[in-house]
Amino acid sequence: MPRHLMSVGFPKIRKRAIGTVLPLLALITSLVGLTPLKVHAQAVSGSITGAVLDPSGNVIPSAKVQATNVATGVEYSVITNAAGYYTISNLIAGRYRVVVTVTGFKTYEQSSVDIRIDSVTRLDLHLEIGSLQESVTVTAAAPQLQTDKVNLGGTLTSDAMQALPTIGKNPTALAKLSAGVVEGPGQEGIPNSNGAGYFSISVNGQREQLNTQLLDGVEDTDPIGGQAPIVPSLDGMQEVSFNTTNYDVEFGQVAGGVTILTTKSGTNQLHGSVYDYNRVNSLFARNPFTEP
Numbered sequence: 001m002p003r004h005l006m007s008v009g010f011p012k013i014r015k016r017a018i019g020t021v022l023p024l025l026a027l028i029t030s031l032v033g034l035t036p037l038k039v040h041a042q043a044v045s046g047s048i049t050g051a052v053l054d055p056s057g058n059v060i061p062s063a064k065v066q067a068t069n070v071a072t073g074v075e076y077s078v079i080t081n082a083a084g085y086y087t088i089s090n091l092i093a094g095r096y097r098v099v100v101t102v103t104g105f106k107t108y109e110q111s112s113v114d115i116r117i118d119s120v121t122r123l124d125l126h127l128e129i130g131s132l133q134e135s136v137t138v139t140a141a142a143p144q145l146q147t148d149k150v151n152l153g154g155t156l157t158s159d160a161m162q163a164l165p166t167i168g169k170n171p172t173a174l175a176k177l178s179a180g181v182v183e184g185p186g187q188e189g190i191p192n193s194n195g196a197g198y199f200s201i202s203v204n205g206q207r208e209q210l211n212t213q214l215l216d217g218v219e220d221t222d223p224i225g226g227q228a229p230i231v232p233s234l235d236g237m238q239e240v241s242f243n244t245t246n247y248d249v250e251f252g253q254v255a256g257g258v259t260i261l262t263t264k265s266g267t268n269q270l271h272g273s274v275y276d277y278n279r280v281n282s283l284f285a286r287n288p289f290t291e292p
Helices: 003-034 158-163 171-177
Strands: 046-053 064-069 075-079 085-091 094-101 107-115 120-122 135-138 152-157 181-183 201-203 212-215 237-245 258-263
Touching: 046 094, 046 107, 064 085, 075 085, 107 120, 152 158, 152 171, 158 237, 171 181, 171 201, 171 237, 171 258
Parallel strands: 046 120, 107 135, 212 258
Antiparallel strands: 046 085, 064 075, 064 094, 094 107, 152 237, 181 201, 237 258
């Protein structure tokens, strides 16, 4: 191509390219800013859902449903919709008291409603006709049958974890209580310079690297080995949930198991614990595969 054509055409081409690239970069930047971050809101909390009904079984709209955390006193309130249904979400694990008030009916109160992490508690509330000054108190616990989710696994409360024997007060050692979970050999579960003491497991025959762990809703998984870099002590745990299959769509990247660790949030009472853990090598059991 002649030199005079190159000197005339090149600047025009560069201006045209810059004019095309700048809007494209602006569009990409906008899309990145609008892309939602990966969160696991439901995985660190639970919810209550159900219907408010009159004595004939008809729904009651515009009823106030209030759930109060017994340990902290924190209240969550919603109003039933036109179909008489309600849902109280983002409840931390613990025991709640549920109170329903609406004009023309007695105040309804149900205590001992236990909420588990990553679970939905179905609670249909049947009111009686009367004044708000009258009340009906139900002390029986809500049914624990899970009807709103199909995931398989189990949840251990703080009391259950304290009652079970664990090595090094390590909550990840309890995963092997779930069906289809096999713990890897040669693990001690004690934090040291090489790691946090996480117990590696295989779930339903999948590789250990295909598991994921959440700590208070935050990803706590090594992207290479699949282990948990942070493993809290058993005394600081509120609940531990192990899901082996049929988990929610938010865990679509997982082929193994999902371990959800929830720490205690504190209560209105001052409390704590102190312990010392020591293992003496001379008291260890002999390994029949490596020692004579």
